[in-house]
Amino acid sequence: MTSALPAAPIVRVEALSAGYGDDVVLRDVSFEVNRGEVFIILGGSGSGKSTLLKHMIGLYEPLAGHVFIDGADIVTAEGAARQEILKKIGVMYQSGALFGSMTLLENVRLPLEEYTALPLPAMDLIARMKLELVGLETFCGHMPAELSGGMQKRAAIARAMALDPGILFLDEPSAGLDPITSAEVDALVRRLAASLRITFVIVTHELASIYAIADRVIMLDKRAQGIIAEGDPRVLRDTSENPRVRQFFRREPEAATETA
């Protein structure tokens, strides 16, 4: 039913300015993410990618502007309304942020225990299936510390998916992963986007990963304090006039644009 609908924004960022103290990182940033889309936020180090992501999930309060998740403003929402918004999103943090005192199964089961009325065996089955999706079903009883970094990241994706949220935010899912695992994570993202129509908002700067999964990207820039390019990554690579965008996609060092 939903697949018949035209592309519609599920996340809308409106005139967002963000920063720390007097240090403004993003100024007047606006964009939309469509339902079912794999949307990637790119940019060099310090361009404000993670800052933007943390504002989109309501962790930080912006200096100005709004972030609408499925029509509701996460910036102004409080109490139960905020809780409702948070149920619609899942977040994977860069380090995984699994709870060290719980097994993988317990980590994934935690949101189910808190938000649903399911009996324990049902929650266990759901948690095991989420772990199966990321290839970690056999590690159910392991503690996070017993896993490699890549496995922890995949388990964190499983935990973010526990309640089948409509939007998944992933902060650097490929950073620190070997190419094979990284490609597996990419395939997982594509599969979930296609089958469940989950919307993905991903912060990354792995070019291979961007070409493999992105429907649309925005590129942030430190000097511009905002978006310098938006669209299909291949089109941007081939046709962008902006030297900093070309430089990023061609992996050229800083000096190259100055002389070019």
Place this chain on the structure above:
Amino acid sequence: MNAALASATGILVAPARLTITDAADGSLILALVGRLDAYSIPLPWAQASAALAAAPTRRIIVDAAAVDYCDGGGIAMLVDLLRQPRADGAAVSVRGLRPEFQALLNQFDLARLAASAAPPPPRVGAIEEIGRATATLGRDLRTQIAFVGETGAALGYALTHPRRVRWKDVWYTCEQVGANALPIVALISFLFGVILAFEAAVPMRQFGAEIFVADLIGLSVLRELGPLMTAILLAGRSGAAFAAEIGTMKVNEELNALTTMGLDPVRFLVVTRVIASLLMVPLLSLFADLIGVLAGGLTMLSFNIPFVTYLHEVASIVDLKDVLAGLAKTPVFAILIAGIGCLRGLQTQTGASAVGISATRAVVSGIVTLVAVDGIFAVIYYILDI
């Protein structure tokens, strides 16, 4: 407008419902309707499981043709129904599931999910537990002895090569351990002096012997309580801080960074803290002695003993030997506080709770060791008649 429409269609489909009907061929049809997600499936899931259990010999057909939406939770319910062990000819099958949801279902290996999750590791028996604990204790003792040797060697090296000591870190730690601890040391020793004097003076007044409270305060504070109270305070304050600081560095791999740079963590982190404690603990103990004795004197004013008389009595019973006997313990206390704090920090394991555990262990083993060593000093002083 589009957004509102999409969001409305995403959410306002009917919640999951289950109807059970008998088919003409004798099989049981479980018809699912609406939206299958983690919030709406608890009831139909329970109903379906009950229906399966009640009809162990009938064929079960789960009719999912009217399912509008099915996420991971709904798929889990279908998997649960499909994985149940059934008699021959009484299999469970799903029909009419939309292709996009069928694709989700096909991702899972039913045989694997039919087996229960890997069992928890077997429980360890009491005897084995005691054995393990003893072995751990033995290992811990060995580590401590090795650490004492390592620190001793590093301190010896520092004494012979004073230029190699990171003095900036030493002064910083002195400020943390010494100057910043003055208020709490003053407060506790003042209270201790007041309480001790008051509790002793009340019964002694019955014999007209209030003046001897001065003797009691003088001897007990200077020889015993001043240094010991200060040391216990610092074990809680600075020992825990050392353990947490070094523990966090270990969790952040800063210790590994030091090691791979060829720098010895003991020289770098432990020696500076031990030197700072060696400088500060005797001074703080002296300070505690002074405040404790003064507090006793102030309390005795309320028992009509003038301050001069009180001080005179203290001076008559206490001599330099007593003061030194108290202060002689403080360098040992200082090494114990800093050493144990640093050792526990270096022993930190991984994980969020590891630093907390290290800090706790630093305080507990620090205080136990301090009290034990103080007892040893008491015996030595008794034998030597000091």
